[in-house]
Amino acid sequence: xxxxxxxxxxxxxxxxxxxxxxxxxxxxxxxxxxxxxxxxxxxxxxxxxxxxxxxxxxxxxxxxxxxxxxxxxxxxxxxxxxxxxxxxxxxxxxxxxxxxxxxxxxxxxxxxxxxxxxxxxxxxxxxxxxxxxxxxxxxxxxxxxxxxxxxxxxxxxxxxxxxxxxxxxxxx
Numbered sequence: 001x002x003x004x005x006x007x008x009x010x011x012x013x014x015x016x017x018x019x020x021x022x023x024x025x026x027x028x029x030x031x032x033x034x035x036x037x038x039x040x041x042x043x044x045x046x047x048x049x050x051x052x053x054x055x056x057x058x059x060x061x062x063x064x065x066x067x068x069x070x071x072x073x074x075x076x077x078x079x080x081x082x083x084x085x086x087x088x089x090x091x092x093x094x095x096x097x098x099x100x101x102x103x104x105x106x107x108x109x110x111x112x113x114x115x116x117x118x119x120x121x122x123x124x125x126x127x128x129x130x131x132x133x134x135x136x137x138x139x140x141x142x143x144x145x146x147x148x149x150x151x152x153x154x155x156x157x158x159x160x161x162x163x164x165x166x167x168x169x170x171x172x
Contacts, residue, residue, distance in 0.1 A: 008111050009106070012140070051063055059076075139168055
């Protein structure tokens with residue numbers, strides 16, 4: 001089994017044409033939300049083995065707050081910055097087979113679209129409820145957890161993952 005964690009970066013300062021988007025940092029609320037999600041992960045024994053985060057300031061800060069709570073290796077990747085779903089999927093499929101679980105800390109719309117694309121049609125009521133909330137909106141610092149019954153990352157395909165959790169900071 002392989003587990004994917006999709007974490008959208010936490011609330012950042014508003015976009016400003018005079019500022020570099022890549023350098024936007026988290027707000028105080030964003031720091032609190034990211035820390036709450038990190039505590040949720042630890043409390044629920046959701047421990048990604050590897051975290052890949054976009055190298056933008058807001059995703060780095062979000063990942064660093066998670067890394068304080070979970071024992072994982074963290075890597076910052078330029079290629080995740082505003083990446084399209086297909087590009088992110090290609091990265092996932094190339095992940096080392098020995099890694100059992102992988103967290104991606106990134107940006108919308110790529111993270112949201114890929115999480116929805118990979119999740120299967122819900123089988124149970126709770127899974128349907130999670131899927132409905134995910135499809136409604138994937139806000140900042142939201143976390144989607146998707147399990148796959150595969151041995152290698154390259155075997156992951158759209159519509160084959162089970163959405164086992166979707167949590168937003170306001171849910172905590």
